[in-house]
Amino acid sequence: MLITTRLGRQVEVNADYTVDQHWEHFTAEEHDRWDRLYARQEQLLEGRACDEFMQGLKLLKLSDGGIPRFDDLSARLGKLTGWSVVAVPDLVPDDVFFDHLANRRFPAGNFIRSERELDYLQEPDVFHDVFGHVPMLANPVFADYMEAYGKGGQRAQGKGVLANLARLYWYTVEFGLISTKDGMRIYGAGIVSSKAESIYSLESDSPHRIHFDLKRLMQTDYKIDDFQQTYWVIDSFKELLEATYQDFGPLYDALVSENMKHAPDAILTDDRVHHEGTQAYARAGGRLAKAG
Template identity: 50%
Template sequence: MNSATGSNDPRDYLVPQGFEAYTDTDHATWRTLATRQREILKGRIADQFLEGLDRLGIGETGIPDFRVMNERLRAATGWEVVAVPGLIPDLAFFRLLADRKFPAGFWIRKPEQIDYIEEPDVFHDVFGHVPLIMQPVYADYLEAYGKAGLVAAEHGALKRLARLYWYTVEFGLAQTPQGLRIVGAGIASSPSETVFSLDSASPNRIGFDLARVMRTLYRIDDFQETYFVLDGIDAWPSLDLDRLIPLWKELEGQEDIKPGDLQPEDRILTKGDGSYHRAKPKSAA
């Protein structure tokens, strides 16, 4: 989720993608990232994600032209990708999602940043996030999330929504008949976390529970200590405000849960051994 400060009117942040301004180096960087990531994702990502890549033409030829991509996206789910210069304030972000517009950075990392950048670029935002928006259930979830975010701001519950976004949209896993699969964009755009999230013995993997997720701090500087697992590819949580508002009030009196801690009521799919994070400094939000 975004965390910049400034105007809450999303129109103040919309810019042209500037597709014609991309250089050969920019497109080559995309090809390197996309080719590598597509190979690593085989057998690890939800099939619907790969289907979305193909249907949208998000491939290995270069940075996608938002104008072309949006024609296909609008036809499928009524969504479109809009270019923004970087992180935008939470309320502007929520308003865009509520209007079925996904904000994406238009710039791409430098070749020397191929493995890691601090701020999301067009590869993370488009390759990681957009393919699943071709799925109606997920598209509806993102819209409901945006609408819930606007209400959360009035109830002092923005941190609850940030955690939900983090553990579903960015770092979610899901059960499938073939086993655990990735559905989160933060994993799907990271070669190292793609492997870590499914293969490492270090993290916990816990059955998704909305209240539990909204109480749980997360790692902003490293791999996650806990991943929450949806019961299915289409099992995105209902964000009915009649349910959320009482839940936020209930959670006000409960302590936050550290990223790696387990709770007695958890549905533990994998109890992590913590081997990766044990010697690491802690930084949680």
């Protein structure tokens, strides 16, 4: 079927919104852009990203030169955790997205940002999706969490809780932090693929860093176009997986009946706070042109 992407492109897609990657269509300039983004982030993330992410980078050979071929990447990833990477031209509908994750397929954007968007891109491109997300899928526990999230999303259809579920994805998969013996580290794709937020999330005094609480997190709003006012911290990926390996029915019922939404900068009395931020950045108006 033919769809029009949010960037105005008309693309023929399969029923599950996938497309052929057509790796040969990427230009030398686009491959060079990937290489420069990769080199910049790899150096920046040493000592900032969690060990599991850095190990995934090496295992999946994402620095072999240029944008990865999804078939080759899926073969390597499949041997590790049974996941694959499929090309999509744009963000996909919720039901399609959940189906992909529930069946261990990760949908990745089939384009790379332009040179002028090198430091900030609102739409997720192949660098955000593959460099940011896929290394964590080489970790068996996190890979199970992502599958569980997809299945939870399928069960959530029609229950009025998709906004809550989106917050869980946002604050963990995209912008999650983990506490390790060596200090706070990054695992969220939205952070590791961003030069500026890789530094801000760990080193700025402005944001709160609050310990992961499933229901509380799912009731907390977020910023989509700037640095986060709160980052949620886990002690282990096992903690994250165990929180989602449950019957979400009672939780969904509670979320609907309470109809609660906390502000992105809220701290509640029973929160386990790792760091209470000054919120100086947000109060100064933020900066929309953050590094992407």
